[in-house]
Amino acid sequence: xxxxxxxxxxxxxxxxxxxxxxxxxxxxxxxxxxxxxxxxxxxxxxxxxxxxxxxxxxxxxxxxxxxxxxxxxxxxxxxxxxxxxxxxxxxxxxxxxxxxxxxxxxxxxxxxxxxxxxxxxxxxxxxxxxxxxxxxx
Numbered sequence: 001x002x003x004x005x006x007x008x009x010x011x012x013x014x015x016x017x018x019x020x021x022x023x024x025x026x027x028x029x030x031x032x033x034x035x036x037x038x039x040x041x042x043x044x045x046x047x048x049x050x051x052x053x054x055x056x057x058x059x060x061x062x063x064x065x066x067x068x069x070x071x072x073x074x075x076x077x078x079x080x081x082x083x084x085x086x087x088x089x090x091x092x093x094x095x096x097x098x099x100x101x102x103x104x105x106x107x108x109x110x111x112x113x114x115x116x117x118x119x120x121x122x123x124x125x126x127x128x129x130x131x132x133x134x135x136x137x
Contacts, residue, residue, distance in 0.1 A: 001112065002053055005060050016104065017060045020096060022089045026069045065092040087117035094121045 005017040050062050068088045076084055100106065111118050 001110070002049075002060065004110065006057070009057070009059055013059075015059065015107070018100060019060060019062050020065060020093060021062060022065050022086060022092075023067050025085060025088065026067055063096060065089050065096060068092070083117070086115045090117060090121050093118055097121065 001019055005019065008015060008017065053060055054062060068085070070088070074081075074084075097106065097109075109118075
């Protein structure tokens with residue numbers, strides 16, 4: 001997404017790019033789960049990369065959605081959780097986009113292939129929708 005953002009900014013330097021990051025859900029069995037939606041909770045390499053991009057390209061901003069909690073008795077495997085977690089984040093994503101649209105004109109909404117649950121949110125924002133898949137994987 002960052003490389004695409006850089007390419008967009010090359011052609012449209014006045015644009016502002018907002019990258020939304022979802023954190024891992026709280027462990028519902030832990031009594032006092034620590035929020036995991038900050039840069040210190042993602043891998044140190046990712047955190048360093050995000051810090052470098054933030055410092056060198058101020059038109060690219062990163063936003064962490066609030067932490068979600070899995071419903072009780074969730075017994076999904078890692079693959080299923082990978083698709084379930086984005087759908088649980090839809091209310092937070094919708095709120096973020098509503099807040100953003102109050103100060104900015106949303107031109108496009110670009111989704112990673114694995115976040116297809118956000119389709120319904122994108123339609124509510126009346127913006128162009130682009131779906132991407134990381135072909136380098």
